[in-house]
Amino acid sequence: MVLAAPSVLAPPPPPPHTGGLLALVPGTPGLLTVAALGVALLLFLIVKVRLQPFVALLAVSVAVGLGAGLSVTELFGTVQKSDATSLIESGMGGILGHVAVIIGLGTMLGAILEVSGGAEVLSGRLMGLFGERRAPLAMGLTGLLFGIPVFFDVGVFVLAPIVYAVAKRSGKSVLLLCMPLLAGLSMTHAFLPPHPGPVAAAGLLGVELGWVVLMGVVCGVPAVLAAWGYAAWIGRRVFVPVPQDMAEAAEEARAAVVAEQRAAGPAPAGKPAPGAAAREEPVALGTVLAVIGTPLLLILGATFSSVALKPSTPRSVVEFLGHPFVALTIGLLMAYYLLGIRRGWSRRSLETVSTASLKPVGNIILVVGAGGVFGAVLKGSGVADALSATFQDVGLPVVLLAWLVSVVLRVAQGSATVAIVTTAGIVLPLVEGHGLSQPHLALVIMAISAGSIFASHxxxxxFWIVAKYFGISERDTLKSWTVLESVLSVTGFAVAALVSLAV
Known part of the structure; x- marks a missing residue:
C-alpha cells in the first residue's frame, strides 16, 4: 500500500495565473476552495438540476479552470489554434484516443454474442452441468462469463427471461437466481476491460490493460464469491415470485428481435435466416468461450511478454497481437465468422447488429471524454498539485483515498462512470512522479472501480432496472441489490489493499 509522502515536502507554488475568480485567496487554500466548490457544483448539477453528466462535467471543468486562474486561451485555445492547444481539446482527445476504439470494438463484440444466442448457450450448458439444485451457481457463472463482453443493462435484458423460466420451473425465489447473476454482471462491468470504467481509468492513469485485466480478476473473483454468499443468504429469506407481466413482455420482445433479424436481410441460399439460426442451431459452448477469452488472453500475453521474452521477432508479434485494438479486432472478426457468417448470417445482418449496438455508447464515450477534460483542467490549473500535497499531508494510502473519493461520488450522484472518471482525475496527481509500478497503479484503478459500485440506491x-425487471419491491431491492453491491465494493477494495502491500 502506498504510504503518504513525508511531510517535509513543500507544497507546490501557486500557479502563475492571476485572473482567477478566487484570486483573493492565495496559493493552496484558494485552489482547494476551487476544487471543493467544483465537486459540489458537479453534484448539484447532476443530482438536483438533473443536467446530463457530459454537460455537467464540461461546465464544471470550465468553472474550475476560470476559478483557478486559467485564461480563456488556455481553456479554449485561439481562433487560429496554431500557437496553443487548449486544455479542453487535449483532455478530450487524450482520453478518447485510447478509450473510444476499445469501447466501440468491445460493444460490437458483445452485441454479436448477445444476438447469436450465446447467453442461452452458456446458461443452458451450465444448468445442465450443475443441475437444478445448483441453479443459483449456474446463473452466477453465466453472469460472470457473459458479463465480460456486454454492458450490465444489456446483460440484464438478455438474461432475465432465463431467470424467469428457471424460477417458474423450480418454484424458487427470483432473488435466489437473479442476485448471483447480477453479481457476475456487476463485477465484470466494474473491474474488467473492455467495460468503460476500468478502460477510462487505465487511460487517465497510463496503465496497460493487461495489468488491469489481471488485477481485475485478482480483486473481482473474491468479491463476486463474497457476493454470491450474500445472495444465497438473502435469496432464502425473501421470496419474490416471477413477475408475470415482465415474463410475457420478455417473450414478446424476443419474438420481435427474431422477426427483426429475419427482416434485416435475406440469408444466403439454402441457409436459415439469422434469427432462426440462433434458435435452430445453438452455438457451441467452446465457440462462445473462445470468442470471449481470445482477446483477453492476447492482451495478457502482450503485457507479460516483456518479462518472459527477450527482444525478438516473436516478442514483437506477441505485443502486436496483444495490443488492445488488435486483440479486440481479432475477437470481433472471430465473432463475425464463427457466430454469424458460418451460421447463415448475411453481411447486411452483421452490419445492422454492429451499427445498432454503437448507438447507446455515445453517451458513455462523451462522459468519459468530459472526465478527461476535467482531469486536464485540474492538472493545468494547479488544482491537482494542491490536492496532491493536501492528501499527502493527510497521510491516507492512495488506494484507500481512491476508494473513499469514488464511494462519495457514487453515493452522491449514482453514476459509476462519472464516479470513476472524476476520481481518476483527482487521484492522478497522487500517483504521478512517485515511481509506482504498473501493477500498483492497476490496484489503484481497482480501488476506484470498487468504490464506484458501492451502495446502489x-x-x-x-437500481430501478433491477427492481422493475425482476419485480422486486423498493424495500427488498435495498435489502438485496444495494447490499450486494456494497459487498462487491468492500471485498474488492479489501483485496486490492492487501495485494498492494506486496506489490
Whole structure:
C-alpha cells in the first residue's frame, strides 16, 4: 500500500495565473476552495438540476479552470489554434484516443454474442452441468462469463427471461437466481476491460490493460464469491415470485428481435435466416468461450511478454497481437465468422447488429471524454498539485483515498462512470512522479472501480432496472441489490489493499 509522502515536502507554488475568480485567496487554500466548490457544483448539477453528466462535467471543468486562474486561451485555445492547444481539446482527445476504439470494438463484440444466442448457450450448458439444485451457481457463472463482453443493462435484458423460466420451473425465489447473476454482471462491468470504467481509468492513469485485466480478476473473483454468499443468504429469506407481466413482455420482445433479424436481410441460399439460426442451431459452448477469452488472453500475453521474452521477432508479434485494438479486432472478426457468417448470417445482418449496438455508447464515450477534460483542467490549473500535497499531508494510502473519493461520488450522484472518471482525475496527481509500478497503479484503478459500485440506491439507474425487471419491491431491492453491491465494493477494495502491500 502506498504510504503518504513525508511531510517535509513543500507544497507546490501557486500557479502563475492571476485572473482567477478566487484570486483573493492565495496559493493552496484558494485552489482547494476551487476544487471543493467544483465537486459540489458537479453534484448539484447532476443530482438536483438533473443536467446530463457530459454537460455537467464540461461546465464544471470550465468553472474550475476560470476559478483557478486559467485564461480563456488556455481553456479554449485561439481562433487560429496554431500557437496553443487548449486544455479542453487535449483532455478530450487524450482520453478518447485510447478509450473510444476499445469501447466501440468491445460493444460490437458483445452485441454479436448477445444476438447469436450465446447467453442461452452458456446458461443452458451450465444448468445442465450443475443441475437444478445448483441453479443459483449456474446463473452466477453465466453472469460472470457473459458479463465480460456486454454492458450490465444489456446483460440484464438478455438474461432475465432465463431467470424467469428457471424460477417458474423450480418454484424458487427470483432473488435466489437473479442476485448471483447480477453479481457476475456487476463485477465484470466494474473491474474488467473492455467495460468503460476500468478502460477510462487505465487511460487517465497510463496503465496497460493487461495489468488491469489481471488485477481485475485478482480483486473481482473474491468479491463476486463474497457476493454470491450474500445472495444465497438473502435469496432464502425473501421470496419474490416471477413477475408475470415482465415474463410475457420478455417473450414478446424476443419474438420481435427474431422477426427483426429475419427482416434485416435475406440469408444466403439454402441457409436459415439469422434469427432462426440462433434458435435452430445453438452455438457451441467452446465457440462462445473462445470468442470471449481470445482477446483477453492476447492482451495478457502482450503485457507479460516483456518479462518472459527477450527482444525478438516473436516478442514483437506477441505485443502486436496483444495490443488492445488488435486483440479486440481479432475477437470481433472471430465473432463475425464463427457466430454469424458460418451460421447463415448475411453481411447486411452483421452490419445492422454492429451499427445498432454503437448507438447507446455515445453517451458513455462523451462522459468519459468530459472526465478527461476535467482531469486536464485540474492538472493545468494547479488544482491537482494542491490536492496532491493536501492528501499527502493527510497521510491516507492512495488506494484507500481512491476508494473513499469514488464511494462519495457514487453515493452522491449514482453514476459509476462519472464516479470513476472524476476520481481518476483527482487521484492522478497522487500517483504521478512517485515511481509506482504498473501493477500498483492497476490496484489503484481497482480501488476506484470498487468504490464506484458501492451502495446502489434510488439515484442509480441500475437500481430501478433491477427492481422493475425482476419485480422486486423498493424495500427488498435495498435489502438485496444495494447490499450486494456494497459487498462487491468492500471485498474488492479489501483485496486490492492487501495485494498492494506486496506489490
Amino acid at each position: 434510488v439515484n442509480d439507474g441500475g
